[in-house]
Amino acid sequence: MLSVVMTVALAAAGSADAWHDEILWRGAQVRMNATTHESYTLTGPFGRRDIEGQPLRVDTASAMFNGLFAMAQDELKQDSVSAIRDGAFDHGQPIPCTCFETGAKWPYVWTRDLSYSIDLGLWAFDPLRARNGLHFKLSDVRDSSLRQGLYVMQDTGSGGSWPISTDRIVWFLGAQHLLDDKAFADDVYRALGDTLAQDRQYVFDANVGLYRGETSFLDWREQTYPAWTANNVMFIAQSYALSTNVLHYQALQLAAHLADARGDTLKATDYREQAAALKTAINARFWRADRGMYMSYIGGDGTPYDTYDLLGTALTITSGVAEGDRARQALAHYPTWPAGSPVIWPERADQPIYHNRAIWPFVSAYALRAARAVDDSERIAHELRSIVRGAALSGSNMENYELTTQSTHVDEGKLSGPVVDSPRQLWSVAAYLDMVSEGVFGLTQDGRVEPKLPVSLVPMLFGDRDRISLKTADRTITLRRPRALHGNLLVADGVTQHGTETVVMLKAINAPSMPLRLDAPLYAPASPATPTVTADNKGWRVQVDDKVVLYADGQRIGAVDGSTYIAQVATPPCVSATRIAPNGLESLHSPTICAGEPTRLAENWPRQWTPPVSGRYRVALSYANNHGPINTGITAAVKILVMDCDGSAAQRVPIVMPHSLGEQRSTYGVVTAKAGKVCRFELEQGFNMSDLSHFAHYTGGKGGVDGPLNDARIGDLLIEPTAGAP
Known part of the structure; x- marks a missing residue:
């Protein structure tokens, strides 16, 4: 029988919306029925889906939670293939590969999709397919006149791929979990050395201390970069992105670790020094103190851009680049909506829904990991519920959803979207599986059990039970609820081992947690027109069409209305402008124009x-x-x-x-x-x-x-x- 304290706590935590058998959202109803001990039927706006029993099981008070875990495993089976294909390779003919395909609409292997999916736990579900897929994205050089090596491939992309897009380094985020195979580990170490050396030569800027290139995964340029990059990506190639630099930091750390393991002290020291310097540069260049957040990217001359992305923010926290109070601030200040957290903020009013104004479950899973890292109970619960709700409403682990409705399609004419979406998208499947194994049961990447479970989720997961469990292929993890819930976060109070069962007795603590930021404005203002710059005897005269904020050579000059002068200096300035909305949001920059002639x-x-x-x-x-x-x-x-x-x-x-x-x-x-x-x-x-x-x-x-x-x-x-x- 529940104690009085427990009963009151459950009511306060929202037991009326416990999501045991159904979810109600914006007029839609989804129901999960357990047809047997292990099989389920899901019904909703999409119709009906029968879900068979799966090897891994969760036993909680929520048939919805249990059944969706089985659905994710079923979709992982569907994504497990013996051949892949894409119209741009081998004329669309099947390519033998015992690996994971990317999704129902994407029957191929892409470097970033696979790597993030493996890092989100798929390495443990099927190590063979994970290794095979990663091997498929390695290549030697076919031109004998060039430096030979083993390199990670950057997939086709903006402006003709690498080095405009430079997030191929994410490959090592997935590969680091699969080093128990010696042959594969040797290839990882070789590819790591060759790829890092090549990036150091072509995309590292020693003057700034950062790597150039596009934001990771946000590769539809006009969705996230200024509109004028649609037909000219030079700015992107010259700029620096938070996420891509954090991925390089993690790769350098891995390289140092592997060099140490091989007894190469000099290399290990070099990699470690590079990583430390990069961490310092990231914190110096991307942190925007007035927002309390890390900017998504900055210009090639260091110009700050008032734009942010959730994946970059989360990786900065989980990698350890952001520490202490700065890590907590970065996540707490990142806005969210009732349905979940957007992958970019602020949104673009002139762009359709895709990366713009959208929730991507795999990014939500990284945000959940970041929330666990800083013990943010509200954010843990919020991201977890977003992942569960999206899968339930769609009857599949879709790639993305519209931000305010969590719908897979919103009709707004030219702005309709998501423009592209796919069922059983691999990294969304991985997100759900990781949300269960690590997000709820605390099963970390190195096999430790460290639950950090918000008290607000007790009604959904425990109901009137005193324990819930996760059964994997080789172990069972059981979480036991404490009698009293005087706090906001459940953590381990004691761990005992009974054969293959790990039993964790939970206790409630009060973890410092900032409220979710639910009142942020949605859209940034439109960028202003390009300024004009002319020289006269007073200096450099800058003319603008409206009230704007002027930047010169990466530095903020200040507000301008009509025209202003920049003092005569030896080097002609390069200037751009932004517009400030009444709500304080700053637009992306106009194109940059440089005075003088080269x-x-x-x-x-x-x-x-x-x-x-x-x-x-x-x-x-x-x-x-x-x-x-x-x-x-x-x-x-x-x-x-x-x-x-x-x-x-x-x-x-x-x-x-x-x-x-x-x-x-x-x-x-x-x-x-x-x-x-x-x-x-x-x-x-x-x-x-x-x-x-x-x-x-x-x-x-x-x-x-x-x-x-x-x-x-x-x-x-x-x-x-x-x-x-x-």
Whole structure:
């Protein structure tokens, strides 16, 4: 019989909405019936779904919770295949692979989807398929003239893939769990060294201390980046993303650990120092004190962008990059809605629903992990309920949902969405399984049992029971409820082992927990028009069309209405503008415009230049790359620009030339030069994804079956003075 204290606590925790057999949401009703001890029937707006018993079982007071765990296992079985296919590879013919496919609509293996899914626990469900899938995303080099190695593949993407998109490093987040196989572990260590070295050469900026490239998984550029990147991704290639840098930090930590295990002390020390420096740079560059959050990305000159993403925030916390009060603030200040947490914030009023205005269960699972890391009981419960509700309402673990309704489709004309969605999406399946095993039962990645269960979930999970359990392939975890619930979070009070059963006696504690941020404005204002900059005897005159906030060379200048002057300085400024809404939200930036005209060097290589004054200079190329569309492909052109000035060591900077619509500027590098010294420029061949052997199977565009292609039509070499590193 329940104590009086327990009865009162359960009522306060919301037992009227316990989700035992049904969920009611915005007029929709979903019911779960247990047809046998292990089988279930789910009915709702989608119709009816019969769910067979599965090898792993949970025994709680909620048939809904138990049945959805069985459904996730059933969907993992459906995603477990012997062949994969995609229209852009081998002309859509099946490719043998005993592995996981990505989802009902995506019968292929993608680097980021698989890696996040494995990290969310699939490594323990089927290690063979997990390893096979990861192996499929490794490749050697097919061009014998280039540096050989074993590399992780960046899938087709923005501007022709890597190094515009640079989150292939996420591969190691999944691979780290599967090192008990020696042959696989050897491949991981080799690929880790080669991939990190290549990224260090092509995308690491030593002046800033960060890696360049696109946000991880948020790869539909105009959904999350300024609208003007739709047809020009140079900004993305030049910028720095929080999530991608945190993934590099985690890869460097793994490299240090593996080097130590192999007795390579020098390498381990080097990797550890790189990781420590990167952690410092992330905290210095991305933290926005006035928001109490980490920005999703910043410009190539350090310009801050008032935009945030949940995956980057969660990874920053779970990786240990964010610590203490800063970690708690970052999660607590990230807004959420009754249905769940958006993958980006603020939203874009002019974009359809996909990454914009959407909940993605796999990201919610990482947010749940982050909430556990900081003992945020309200956020744990909120993300957990979002994952459960989404699967129940849809009758499947869908890839994404609209933010305010948690629907798989909202009709709003051109803004309708989610634009793309899929049942049994692998990382959503993984999210549900991880939510149960770690989120409820506390089964951590290293096999420890550390439950952190919000008291508000006791009515759903325990009902009038005194225990709940999870039965895995080789063990049973039983959680026993305390008699009194004087607190907000249940944690382990004692752990005993009875054969293969681990019994955890729970106790209630009061963990500091900030209330959910449910009152944030939804949309950011639209970006303003590009400023104009002219020179006169007062300095640099900047003209804007409206009341805006002006930025110059990465620094905030202040509010401007009409026009202002930037004091005459030796280096012409590069400026952009934002708009501030009455609610305080700041828009994304206008395009950046630089005052003055660059020095242009034409003709054949080598090209020669004599600096007029000593200082730092930006060097870039005018080019055209028509080898593929802006949104996909593998033929971003990558070169190394070598500057050799009399009496000085040669300076080498990577130059990236993404797919373009006509002629535009490449990314830039920063070099130093002394006045009067003759400088000669050479252009060396770089590396792109078409150089990997795997892409010999690519039939969806150039650089595939017809051979590697790393080229662009190159025009002038552009040189202009710069104020220096941000």
